[in-house]
Amino acid sequence: MAAVWMLSLLLSPCCLLWPTCLALTPPAELPQPHNLPPLLGINSSDGSLSVDLSRALRVFSMDYHHVQAPFEIVLWIMLASLAKLGFHWSGRVPAVVPESCLLIMVGLLVGGVIYGVRHSAPPTLSADAFFLFLLPPIVLDAGYFLPGRLFFENLGTILWYAVLGTLWNVLGIGLSLYGVCLLAQSSLGDVSLLHCLLFGSLIAAVDPVAVLSVFQEMHVNEQLHILVFGESLLNDAVTVVLYKLFESFLRLPSVSGLDVLLGGCRVVVVGLGGLFVGLFFGLVAALTSRFTSRAQVIAPLFVFLYSYLSYLTSEMLHLSGIMAIVTCAVTMKQYVEANVSERSNTSIQYFLKMWSSVSETLIFIFLGVSTIQDVHMWSWPFVCSTLLLCLIWRATGVLLLTAVVNKLRRNAVTFRDQFIIAYGGLRGAICFSLVFLIDDFPKKRLFITTTIVVILFTVFVQGMTIKPLVELLDVKRKKRALPTVSEEIHSRLIDHLLAGIEDVVGYWGQHYWKDKFEQFNRKYLRRFLIREDHQARSSILRVYQELERREQGGDVEAPASLVDPRSHSRPLLPEEMDSIRRILSRNLQNFNNKQTPAYSRHTLHQDATMDRTRKPLHRHHSLGERYTYNTITHWPQGEAGEFNGSRRVRAGLSRSHTVCSISPRLVLQDSAAPAASVQADSREDQISPQNQEPAGRAPKKQLSFVLENEKQQ
Amino acid sequence: MGSSSSNMNNIPDGQQLLQETGFSAAHIVRLYERFEFLDKDNTGHLRPEDLETVPDLDKNPIGARIIGAFFPPGKETLDFGSFVRILAHFRPADSNRARDGAQQEPANSTTGKLRFAFQLYDQDGDGKISRDELLQVLRSMLGLQVTEEQLQCIAERAIQEADADKDDAISFDEFRKSLEKVDIDHKMSISFLR
Numbered sequence: 026m027a028a029v030w031m032l033s034l035l036l037s038p039c040c041l042l043w044p045t046c047l048a049l050t051p052p053a054e055l056p057q058p059h060n061l062p063p064l065l066g067i068n069s070s071d072g073s074l075s076v077d078l079s080r081a082l083r084v085f086s087m088d089y090h091h092v093q094a095p096f097e098i099v100l101w102i103m104l105a106s107l108a109k110l111g112f113h114w115s116g117r118v119p120a121v122v123p124e125s126c127l128l129i130m131v132g133l134l135v136g137g138v139i140y141g142v143r144h145s146a147p148p149t150l151s152a153d154a155f156f157l158f159l160l161p162p163i164v165l166d167a168g169y170f171l172p173g174r175l176f177f178e179n180l181g182t183i184l185w186y187a188v189l190g191t192l193w194n195v196l197g198i199g200l201s202l203y204g205v206c207l208l209a210q211s212s213l214g215d216v217s218l219l220h221c222l223l224f225g226s227l228i229a230a231v232d233p234v235a236v237l238s239v240f241q242e243m244h245v246n247e248q249l250h251i252l253v254f255g256e257s258l259l260n261d262a263v264t265v266v267l268y269k270l271f272e273s274f275l276r277l278p279s280v281s282g283l284d285v286l287l288g289g290c291r292v293v294v295v296g297l298g299g300l301f302v303g304l305f306f307g308l309v310a311a312l313t314s315r316f317t318s319r320a321q322v323i324a325p326l327f328v329f330l331y332s333y334l335s336y337l338t339s340e341m342l343h344l345s346g347i348m349a350i351v352t353c354a355v356t357m358k359q360y361v362e363a364n365v366s367e368r369s370n371t372s373i374q375y376f377l378k379m380w381s382s383v384s385e386t387l388i389f390i391f392l393g394v395s396t397i398q399d400v401h402m403w404s405w406p407f408v409c410s411t412l413l414l415c416l417i418w419r420a421t422g423v424l425l426l427t428a429v430v431n432k433l434r435r436n437a438v439t440f441r442d443q444f445i446i447a448y449g450g451l452r453g454a455i456c457f458s459l460v461f462l463i464d465d466f467p468k469k470r471l472f473i474t475t476t477i478v479v480i481l482f483t484v485f486v487q488g489m490t491i492k493p494l495v496e497l498l499d500v501k502r503k504k505r506a507l508p509t510v511s512e513e514i515h516s517r518l519i520d521h522l523l524a525g526i527e528d529v530v531g532y533w534g535q536h537y538w539k540d541k542f543e544q545f546n547r548k549y550l551r552r553f554l555i556r557e558d559h560q561a562r563s564s565i566l567r568v569y570q571e572l573e574r575r576e577q578g579g580d581v582e583a584p585a586s587l588v589d590p591r592s593h594s595r596p597l598l599p600e601e602m603d604s605i606r607r608i609l610s611r612n613l614q615n616f617n618n619k620q621t622p623a624y625s626r627h628t629l630h631q632d633a634t635m636d637r638t639r640k641p642l643h644r645h646h647s648l649g650e651r652y653t654y655n656t657i658t659h660w661p662q663g664e665a666g667e668f669n670g671s672r673r674v675r676a677g678l679s680r681s682h683t684v685c686s687i688s689p690r691l692v693l694q695d696s697a698a699p700a701a702s703v704q705a706d707s708r709e710d711q712i713s714p715q716n717q718e719p720a721g722r723a724p725k726k727q728l729s730f731v732l733e734n735e736k737q738q
Numbered sequence: 739m740g741s742s743s744s745n746m747n748n749i750p751d752g753q754q755l756l757q758e759t760g761f762s763a764a765h766i767v768r769l770y771e772r773f774e775f776l777d778k779d780n781t782g783h784l785r786p787e788d789l790e791t792v793p794d795l796d797k798n799p800i801g802a803r804i805i806g807a808f809f810p811p812g813k814e815t816l817d818f819g820s821f822v823r824i825l826a827h828f829r830p831a832d833s834n835r836a837r838d839g840a841q842q843e844p845a846n847s848t849t850g851k852l853r854f855a856f857q858l859y860d861q862d863g864d865g866k867i868s869r870d871e872l873l874q875v876l877r878s879m880l881g882l883q884v885t886e887e888q889l890q891c892i893a894e895r896a897i898q899e900a901d902a903d904k905d906d907a908i909s910f911d912e913f914r915k916s917l918e919k920v921d922i923d924h925k926m927s928i929s930f931l932r
Binding site for chain 1: 789792801804808858859892895913917919925928
């Protein structure tokens with residue numbers, strides 16, 4: 026609570042400065058302040074305030090106009106960041122209210138204050154500022170940290186939802202709204218079909234910013250996360266294209282069939298064009314990063330410059346900027362990471378996070394501020410029907426699409442997932458900016474009002490209630506059919522088995538293209554784009570470094586509370602049962618053993634590292650397994666002394682015992698049998714030691730191992 | 739990927755495999771191409787090392803067991819016929835196949851599939867999944883994230899749930915019973931092998 030007081034103390038000078046600044050800047054409509062007392066000597070010609078005692082030299086003067094623009098920008102950003110800080114310090118509030126809601130409320134407050142002071146509309150979010158400055162960092166951040174493998178494995182489903190789902194929503198909402206307008210001829214008669222379709226196209230867009238900020242607080246499994254997130258990214262391309270399409274149709278005198286056909290072609294061109302622009306810039310960036318070894322400090326700059334350039338280029342060519350920037354980020358990531366130094370990598374990641382965070386906060390605050398407007402046009406039928414239709418069409422769209430796509434996926438999208446996808450379709454700032462860009466027509470104000478209402482509704486109502494509803498669904502699901510532990514284990518085993526068999530068979534759909542790409546990548550791209558000395562950096566070194574990094578910084582989700590390690594055979598308490606189930610569902614959810622925690626906006630997680638660490642580790646798990654288990658079971662009886670001794674030595678070597686244990690194992694990878702003992706030993710290091718074992722011998726080390734494991738977990 | 743060089747005549751035991759496994763001719767040809775691709779030194783047999791070159795199999799927590807399932811103990815080579823017969827387990831079950839009593843349970847029936855999965859656990863082939871075997875599998879699947887005590891508890895619980903005859907091991911029938919709510923046919927089939 027003390028922190029809250031401190032924070033409000035910090036915020037108050039900010040709030041005090043604001044109105045004074047805004048009061049000082051004479052808004053265009055207000056008359057010049059002639060009637061102010063002469064003592065203050067306000068010089069209205071240059072706006073500087075000075076105490077006009079005499080014509081002597083001015084000791085103290087203030088010139089606000091000089092710094093006005095950057096000053097205000099900085100104040101806005103400061104407000105946004107302080108609000109974010111305050112939010113995180115405010116105790117239990119984050120659990121209930123998602124951050125986006127609070128930011129919008131702060132924006133509303135500030136907007137209200139400004140309105141009160143100036144008696145005119147506060148500055149609104151200009152569409153240009155939004156699209157050119159605020160949106161790119163967020164999308165770049167999303168693209169850079171995209172879990173690549175998961176994304177491409179689910180790409181079919183994601184595209185299905187993004188393209189077809191958006192089309193369904195757009196056409197459905199547009200046509201239904203037109204029907205509503207026809208029904209309410211009196212008030213809405215002048216809204217044409219094209220206008221309705223245009224409105225439908227911008228309101229159907231699920232916003233990645235809003236979705237991400239709400240999913241932060243909800244822990245969903247990563248497959249669901251990538252589906253919703255990928256969909257929100259890709260559907261932006263579809264939305265913007267459709268929007269521009271309908272807008273250009275509106276400007277045409279008449280729309281013929283040919284125009285519609287051309288429109289369809291345009292969609293494809295825009296999408297693919299953005300993709301290629303992104304690819305081009307990504308490759309150039311990768312190539313540039315190859316040569317940055319002598320000027321390491323500016324290496325991060327290239328990442329940002331090239332990505333932004335790709336965005337701007339595709340915007341210039343009227344292609345999809347979002348696709349371009351995402352593709353650029355995804356393309357250049359692996360090469361840049363291999364080329365630049367560790368510190369540059371860290372800087373890149375931190376800067377991306379920082380910018381996208383600030384951007385997102387600013388967007389939400391501006392959304393709040395812009396709600397306070399002079400002229401709102403309200404129409405009950407239009408607004409209510411829009412809200413309703415959005416929900417209905419999204420729900421039906423998701424249900425239908427999932428029914429089809431489940432036949433083709435092995436991991437079906439469950440009902441709970443479908444509910445989350447449908448209900449989690451939040452609208453955000455993209456709709457808002459798009460609506461401002463519409464050419465002026467009589468009912469534009471109505472559209473703006475409706476858009477604001479829809480955004481506020483989805484962010485507040487849906488954002489706040491999605492978590493409790495999901496928990497309710499989980500409870501219901503649990504009540505109905507508790508999957509037994511053995512069922513879960515066996516199911517996961519079968520999943521892994523099927524994945525393996527698919528690999529063996531060379532299942533055409535998933536792996537053929539991936540293999541081809543990997544071959545191409547290895548033969549040509551990596552050799553061309555990665556620095557010579559870094560190419561030979563084998564997986565062993567990389568694993569070592571990633572493990573070190575993981576140790577120092579990373580934080581894998583901690584499993585549930587430590588289960589009582591006493592006797593094996595007593596029946597388990599319900600709490601333990603729950604913790605077991607939680608462990609299983611959290612760990613075994615990682616299909617194909619992807620141990621990545623779901624993408625988190627506010628933390629840097631080493632997801633890329635996980636993939637690479639897994640590779641050699643599991644080679645040795647699998648190779649080691651066949652040989653070592655005999656030795657482990659025999660271990661207590663036999664060579665206890667020798668193994669213990671070596672284990673203690675190994676423990677004494679360094680704090681990071683897994684690193685030690687893995688490297689020698691990797692080096693010895695080719696000699697199976699003689700390495701068996703080493704493997705057994707080192708494998709024993711990873712698993713916390715059996716309790717019954719030579720407890721007398723090295724109790725302290727055992728304890729420290731257990732603690733190490735816990736800490737790492 | 740249609741290479742025109744192989745047709746059914748070039749494949750050893752081609753016709754017999756067609757009958758036995760129920761694959762279509764096109765699929766047998768495709769599998770033969772895959773077999774030849776994996777068989778890098780063209781001996782006509784696969785060895786464990788050939789299967790280990792399959793990408794992503796090393797990332798699979800039970801990758802070694804899967805490879806082991808192709809090579810039963812004692813055999814170090816795998817010919818095409820055995821390869822296909824093992825893969826036949828993963829064909830979706832035929833719904834309307836008339837079965838007379840004498841005919842053996844086809845490999846791709848639910849029981850056949852379950853038996854294949856069971857064998858992944860039961861490495862020593864005694865027909866039961868002992869606690870140790872279960873622990874081994876759990877360890878490889880859950881890996882580094884869970885402590886040994888937690889693994890023991892999970893394995894304990896799994897055996898408690900399934901073990902009807904209290905012999906501290908899971909027999910095949912108990913295994914099948916614990917999976918009765920799962921749609922095995924859908925889960926354990928590879929759709930292109932239809």
